[in-house]
Amino acid sequence: MEKKKGSLLSFRPDIKVVDATIRDGGLVNDFRFTEDFIKDLYKSNVEAGIDYMEFGYKASKDIFDENEFGTWKFCDEDSIRNIVGDNDTDMKIAVMADVGRCDYKKDIISRSDSAIDLVRVATYINTIPAAIHMVEHCKNMGYETTINIMAISNAKESELDEALELIGQSPVDGIYLVDSYGSLYMEQIDELADKYLAMADKYDKFVGIHAHNNQQLAFANTIAALTYGVSYLDATVSGMGRGAGNCASEQLLSFLKNPKYDIIPILKFLEKHIVPLKEAGVTWGYNIPYLITGQMNRHPRSAIAATNEKRTDYLNFFLEMNDKD
Amino acid sequence: MEKKKGSLLSFRPDIKVVDATIRDGGLVNDFRFTEDFIKDLYKSNVEAGIDYMEFGYKASKDIFDENEFGTWKFCDEDSIRNIVGDNDTDMKIAVMADVGRCDYKKDIISRSDSAIDLVRVATYINTIPAAIHMVEHCKNMGYETTINIMAISNAKESELDEALELIGQSPVDGIYLVDSYGSLYMEQIDELADKYLAMADKYDKFVGIHAHNNQQLAFANTIAALTYGVSYLDATVSGMGRGAGNCASEQLLSFLKNPKYDIIPILKFLEKHIVPLKEAGVTWGYNIPYLITGQMNRHPRSAIAATNEKRTDYLNFFLEMNDKD
Numbered sequence: 001m002e003k004k005k006g007s008l009l010s011f012r013p014d015i016k017v018v019d020a021t022i023r024d025g026g027l028v029n030d031f032r033f034t035e036d037f038i039k040d041l042y043k044s045n046v047e048a049g050i051d052y053m054e055f056g057y058k059a060s061k062d063i064f065d066e067n068e069f070g071t072w073k074f075c076d077e078d079s080i081r082n083i084v085g086d087n088d089t090d091m092k093i094a095v096m097a098d099v100g101r102c103d104y105k106k107d108i109i110s111r112s113d114s115a116i117d118l119v120r121v122a123t124y125i126n127t128i129p130a131a132i133h134m135v136e137h138c139k140n141m142g143y144e145t146t147i148n149i150m151a152i153s154n155a156k157e158s159e160l161d162e163a164l165e166l167i168g169q170s171p172v173d174g175i176y177l178v179d180s181y182g183s184l185y186m187e188q189i190d191e192l193a194d195k196y197l198a199m200a201d202k203y204d205k206f207v208g209i210h211a212h213n214n215q216q217l218a219f220a221n222t223i224a225a226l227t228y229g230v231s232y233l234d235a236t237v238s239g240m241g242r243g244a245g246n247c248a249s250e251q252l253l254s255f256l257k258n259p260k261y262d263i264i265p266i267l268k269f270l271e272k273h274i275v276p277l278k279e280a281g282v283t284w285g286y287n288i289p290y291l292i293t294g295q296m297n298r299h300p301r302s303a304i305a306a307t308n309e310k311r312t313d314y315l316n317f318f319l320e321m322n323d324k325d
Numbered sequence: 326m327e328k329k330k331g332s333l334l335s336f337r338p339d340i341k342v343v344d345a346t347i348r349d350g351g352l353v354n355d356f357r358f359t360e361d362f363i364k365d366l367y368k369s370n371v372e373a374g375i376d377y378m379e380f381g382y383k384a385s386k387d388i389f390d391e392n393e394f395g396t397w398k399f400c401d402e403d404s405i406r407n408i409v410g411d412n413d414t415d416m417k418i419a420v421m422a423d424v425g426r427c428d429y430k431k432d433i434i435s436r437s438d439s440a441i442d443l444v445r446v447a448t449y450i451n452t453i454p455a456a457i458h459m460v461e462h463c464k465n466m467g468y469e470t471t472i473n474i475m476a477i478s479n480a481k482e483s484e485l486d487e488a489l490e491l492i493g494q495s496p497v498d499g500i501y502l503v504d505s506y507g508s509l510y511m512e513q514i515d516e517l518a519d520k521y522l523a524m525a526d527k528y529d530k531f532v533g534i535h536a537h538n539n540q541q542l543a544f545a546n547t548i549a550a551l552t553y554g555v556s557y558l559d560a561t562v563s564g565m566g567r568g569a570g571n572c573a574s575e576q577l578l579s580f581l582k583n584p585k586y587d588i589i590p591i592l593k594f595l596e597k598h599i600v601p602l603k604e605a606g607v608t609w610g611y612n613i614p615y616l617i618t619g620q621m622n623r624h625p626r627s628a629i630a631a632t633n634e635k636r637t638d639y640l641n642f643f644l645e646m647n648d649k650d
Contacts, residue, residue: 008512185580186511186545187333187552215576216538220511220545227512250613251540254620255510267639270613275637288575288595295579312600314592 011258014231016051018208019249022072023054023096024234024241028284031056031070037273038072038083041237046089047265048253052118052232054094055080060103080115092117092144099123099130104137111142118144120176125155128163132170139171146208146232148176152192153183153297164195168203174232175200175207179221182214182244182290183297186224193228208232211247213239214294214303216286218247223255237266238274243300243307244290283307288314292321336583339556341376343533344574347397348379348421349559349566353609356381356395362598363397363408366562371414372590373578377443377557379419380405385428405440417442417469424448424455429462436467443469445501450480453488457495464496471533471557473501477517478508478622489520493528499557500525500532504546507539507569507615508622511549518553533557536572538564539619539628541611543572548580562591563599568625568632569615608632613639617646 021041022033038055045053056072064073071079075095087093093116097104108119119138123131128149135145147167152160167175177192184192189209196207209225209232211218222233235252239245250270253263289303289311298321306317346366347358363380370378381397389398396404400420412418418441422429433444444463448456453474460470472492477485492500502517509517514534521532534550534557536543547558560577564570575595578588614628614636623646631642 008510185333185548213541215579216541216544219541223510251616254540254616264640264643267613267643271637271639288592291576291579312596314596315589318589318592 009257011256012226012231013258014206015226015256015258016232017049017249017252017256017261018052018054018094018232018234019045019050019236020054020210020234020246021236021240021249023056024236024246025284026056026070026072027242028240029070029282030068031072033070033072035082037277040269040273042083044265044269046091048249048262049258049260050091050249052092052094054096054120055083055116056095058095058097058102058104058107058119060101060107062103063101075116077109077114077116084115087115094118094120096120096122096148097134097138099127099134102134104134108138108141108143114143116143118146120146120148121172122148122150122178124150125152125159125163128166132166132172135170135172144174145172146174146176147172148178148208148210150178151180151299152178153181153188160195164199168199168205172205174205176210176232176234177207177225177230178210179212179218181297181299182212182218182294184211184221185215185217186221189221189224190228193225193230197229206231208234210234212241212294212300213244213246213286214290214300216291218245219251219255222247222252237269238278240274240277240284243284243304244286244294245284288312289317292318296321334582336581337551337556338583339531340551340581340583341557342374342574342577342581342586343377343379343419343557343559344370344375344561345379345535345559345571346561346565346574348381349561349571350609351381351395351397352567353565354395354607355393356397358395358397360407362602365594365598367408369590369594371416373574373587374583374585375416375574377417377419379421379445380408380441381420383420383422383427383429383432383444385426385432387428388426400441402434402439402441409440412440419443419445421445421447421473422459422463424452424459427459429459433463433466433468439468441468443471445471445473446497447473447475447503449475450477450484450488453491457491457497460495460497469499470497471499471501472497473503473533473535475503476505476624477503478506478513485520489524493524493530497530499530501535501557501559502532502550502555503535504537504543506622506624507537507543507619509536509546510540510542511546514546514549515553518550518555522554531556533559535559537566537619537625538569538571538611539615539625541616543570544576544580547572547577562594563603565599565602565609568609568629569611569619570609614642617643621646 211221235249239248289306536546560574564573614631
């Protein structure tokens with residue numbers, strides 16, 4: 001793989017920015033956003049030149065209780081239509097569907113009847129065949145699709161090679177490099193991007209990146225991947241997302257040189273919605289427990305618990321994490 | 326320049342970690358640290374395997390009023406001796422001396438009578454000849470020396486080439502790549518590291534990196550530079566430093582693979598000293614105003630003022646910064 005390195009003054013027209021605020025941010029507040037928040041986020045994303053906005057999960061109502069989660073855990077057509085109408089904009093609408101947690105045959109209807117353009121299928125490496133089934137259904141329904149392989153920092157290289165080959169032969173449009181635990185350094189992002197892009201070139205697909213900020217590397221890893229040739233870039237406003245959060249939209253837009261992108265609507269949104277949300281105690285972002293789980297390549301759940309308990313006994317936390325599992 | 330890329334499992338014996346907490350952190354609190362803080366930091370740095378600890382500035386008492394700053398603005402021999410005694414450890418002691426703000430001929434005495442091992446001379450690109458005079462004095466007094474060229478993101482390439490050549494021909498031991506405004510991306514760090522290392526190889530010197538966190542890239546840029554062959558790495562506990570702060574010691578030590586480094590003493594120090602310091606309202610670290618000045622390649626002073634005023638009118642701040650200068 002040769003690196004598709006642009007210069008810092010030019011821009012690559014293949015770059016697409018995907019706002020994942022509701023979907024990944026929804027993991028912080030159980031998807032309980034106000035309608036005002038979502039409507040303003042939609043408007044500000046359109047104005048900022050964002051290419052895709054992910055509204056949340058298409059979760060099965062047989063598995064998840066509607067009383068325990070807000071609207072965007074389920075992303076009913078009516079809920080999305082209430083925000084976007086006919087979505088007469090250049091921005092496309094995305095949802096995420098988890099393997100094993102989505103009644104896709106029932107809930108993912110024909111694209112011609114839907115507000116949704118892109119279905120992103122999230123899978124672990126051992127459920128790739130099921131993910132491909134879902135992709136085949138979605139492609140038949142007319143959608144753009146991606147497969148997002150989670151927790152790859154724990155996958156064996158040989159398994160990943162096999163998974164990529166299976167995905168390459170599927171009808172999926174793109175594949176995402178996902179750093180679920182925020183454990184990867186830029187060198188590893190480069191190596192993985194090389195692997196993913198080789199498959200993507202062979203089968204004419206694109207590659208995306210979804211980074212987490214456990215080690216304060218979400219933005220760094222995103223621009224490293226972009227520099228390497230990855231083209232779909234996930235970001236969330238203020239980095240809102242599970243645990244240490246994500247690459248922030250305002251960071252990414254301040255880096256990208258395509259004049260279609262505009263940071264001003266995002267700054268307005270931060271002022272109006274994120275500042276009060278944080279003041280109300282909704283919590284995400286880098287701290288020492290996330291650094292520790294990230295560096296140890298662990299699921300962030302223990303660090304989320306430590307953060308909620310406002311623990312500052314960092315040494316005990318470190319020793320606990322060393323002992324566990 | 327060929328990259329001196331190690332693997333993520335091995336370590337490079339040329340790597341040295343330089344703790345700059347008192348010096349750069351002193352810019353946050355006018356160098357007013359308790360003796361307990363400094364003694365514990367010294368002890369924890371020794372235990373953590375830190376290679377150099379910078380105690381502060383050697384500032385001229387003719388220029389700066391001793392009543393307006395704490396001890397570590399001046400770093401008298403007695404002050405350092407009070408902490409380190411004969412410094413019977415493997416850790417060396419550093420101070421910073423600014424061109425034009427240090428009575429070096431008077432205040433920098435013979436190394437054999439001093440607790441200090443390394444004098445880091447901070448200079449702008451237009452005062453390199455004065456910096457070299459200072460280095461010559463310090464070398465004659467027996468010290469290790471570095472030249473740290475500040476604000477290079479605003480220097481012309483031709484000026485930087487000329488500066489590096491002058492520095493190469495001087496007796497200095499090392500040269501620092503300094504991202505004063507936190508404006509550089511990893512691609513630019515790579516290009517600058519390439520330039521600095523070419524000079525360093527030609528004249529048998531080493532290269533260091535001092536990064537700032539305005540765009541949450543201090544750690545990323547530090548490990549990018551390290552991967553490229555830079556060997557002296559500045560860090561501060563919890564990233565404590567002017568404005569958005571620095572690469573955090575705990576981040577860097579969690580990355581480095583040399584078994585001499587130990588994160589545990591740093592975690593203890595964070596608990597005992599940094600948590601209460603932050604609770605007392607001493608403020609540093611990434612926020613939106615720093616992102617804006619970093620991305621615009623500006624001095625952080627406006628963002629520091631905005632942070633002190635707790636401003637969240639990000640759009641106004643952005644527009645002000647666009648108007649200024």
